[in-house]
Amino acid sequence: MRSFATLAIWSNERIRSKLDWYYKVSNNVLPAKYLICRRIAAPDDVWDMQEDELWRLHERLSAEFDQLRGMVRMGRRDLGEEVRPNFLSVKVALTKKILSHCYFCRWYCRVDRVAGKKLGACQLGEQSRVSSYFHHTGEELPIRGTLGSGTIFFTSCNMRCAFCQNSDISHDKDNGTVFTPRMLAWAAWLLRMEGCHNVNFVGGEPTIHLHNIVEAISLLRNFNEFMSNALIAKADYLPYPMNPRYSDYRGEFNVPILWNSNMFMSREALLILRELVDIWLPDFKFGNNRCALWLSRTPWYLETVSTNHRTIYEWGEDIIIRHLVMPGHMECCTKPVLRWISENMPDTPVNVMDQYHPDAYCNPNDPRYDSRYGDMARYPTRDEIYAAYKYAKELGLNFDDITFEKSLRRVTL
Numbered sequence: 015m016r017s018f019a020t021l022a023i024w025s026n027e028r029i030r031s032k033l034d035w036y037y038k039v040s041n042n043v044l045p046a047k048y049l050i051c052r053r054i055a056a057p058d059d060v061w062d063m064q065e066d067e068l069w070r071l072h073e074r075l076s077a078e079f080d081q082l083r084g085m086v087r088m089g090r091r092d093l094g095e096e097v098r099p100n101f102l103s104v105k106v107a108l109t110k111k112i113l114s115h116c117y118f119c120r121w122y123c124r125v126d127r128v129a130g131k132k133l134g135a136c137q138l139g140e141q142s143r144v145s146s147y148f149h150h151t152g153e154e155l156p157i158r159g160t161l162g163s164g165t166i167f168f169t170s171c172n173m174r175c176a177f178c179q180n181s182d183i184s185h186d187k188d189n190g191t192v193f194t195p196r197m198l199a200w201a202a203w204l205l206r207m208e209g210c211h212n213v214n215f216v217g218g219e220p221t222i223h224l225h226n227i228v229e230a231i232s233l234l235r236n237f238n239e240f241m242s243n244a245l246i247a248k249a250d251y252l253p254y255p256m257n258p259r260y261s262d263y264r265g266e267f268n269v270p271i272l273w274n275s276n277m278f279m280s281r282e283a284l285l286i287l288r289e290l291v292d293i294w295l296p297d298f299k300f301g302n303n304r305c306a307l308w309l310s311r312t313p314w315y316l317e318t319v320s321t322n323h324r325t326i327y328e329w330g331e332d333i334i335i336r337h338l339v340m341p342g343h344m345e346c347c348t349k350p351v352l353r354w355i356s357e358n359m360p361d362t363p364v365n366v367m368d369q370y371h372p373d374a375y376c377n378p379n380d381p382r383y384d385s386r387y388g389d390m391a392r393y394p395t396r397d398e399i400y401a402a403y404k405y406a407k408e409l410g411l412n413f414d415d416i417t418f419e420k421s422l423r424r425v426t427l
């Protein structure tokens with residue numbers, strides 16, 4: 015088997031140049047962002063600070079982070095020694111404060127998830143549940159590589175897509191097992207030690223679990239214990255041999271953090287994630303708010319998701335955008351989304367996905383089927399899929415190498 019680093023896709027400059035940071039972190043040539051955060055000192059009283067003080071501190075440390083990351087990236091200096099408390103402590107403290115009047119996502123529910131008496135749109139309190147975690151071999155080639163993407167599936171979501179392809183976990187907040195941040199960190203460590211090329215936080219939606227994930231990232235290190243309670247959700251058929259070489263960056267545990275998200279997050283959540291996420295894998299589903307409201311019961315979709323995408327692009331982050339072609343949504347969704355990407359995020363790798371299938375409320379064979387979604391109760395036609403490819407090609411999008419790699423088929427457009 016070829017190694018991850020020598021996969022043919024990396025010789026494609028349009029992909030390689032856009033995913034340079036991720037490629038190098040995954041191959042342990044560079045440290046993940048969380049390791050850089052550990053070198054940015056925070057004041058000793060960080061745990062006693064008020065929320066507005068923490069935000070001001072976060073802004074200052076973010077600038078320090080950029081400086082250090084730039085130098086490490088160019089090879090001008092080593093990481094240096096870890097300090098405590100550090101930038102990760104600030105992020106952990108902030109997310110804990112936010113949780114008591116939650117504004118992790120665009121709903122801005124402001125509910126106290128610690129008290130848990132009133133719940134927001136995600137229906138979650140303080141705890142996170144994991145449905146399963148495993149080596150995902152179905153993601154895009156740069157993500158799944160040769161040994162898979164270390165995917166951790168969280169339950170519940172902040173959108174309610176009637177056609178959700180993962181509705182068993184996204185529509186069921188009680189699915190799975192309660193995972194503490196320490197269990198999450200252990201699961202991520204195990205996946206990486208078994209050769210996964212990244213830790214892929216997904217759901218449902220990971221953003222609604224931000225406090226637990228941020229704390230888990232702060233705990234990411236080499237473990238020398240066995241957590242049987244965390245092993246319960248591991249869903250790999252085959253055992254994967256562990257090898258410390260997979261994760262070693264100059265003696266430290268290293269793994270790129272991947273955020274696999276619907277991007278319906280708040281600006282504040284995005285700011286917290288900026289210095290943690292090494293590669294973004296966002297969905298861009300709808301080209302207008304009417305479809306988002308009808309199919310996902312989500313208001314403010316277009317302005318929220320487009321602004322978040324553009325912000326990431328302006329930050330110069332590594333990103334692959336996913337757009338799922340839905341039946342009958344070429345003019346209202348696929349074309350406007352692809353056009354927006356070409357105008358606002360040119361050259362960004364895009365996966366134009368053909369795997370829509372009627373699911374959940376759109377599946378006539380499902381007890382939840384709702385005939386009002388009858389238009390969505392079919393697969394996209396071959397003509398619709400080809401029309402999407404053709405339009406992406408006309409726009410000059412960087413989509414074909416990511417979209418077509420799985421079947422090795424090239425569509426003549």
Ligand code: SF4
Nearest residue numbers: 116119123134135136
């Ligand atoms: S994560 Fe979003 S949906 Fe859930 S309570 Fe917070 S703001 Fe509301």
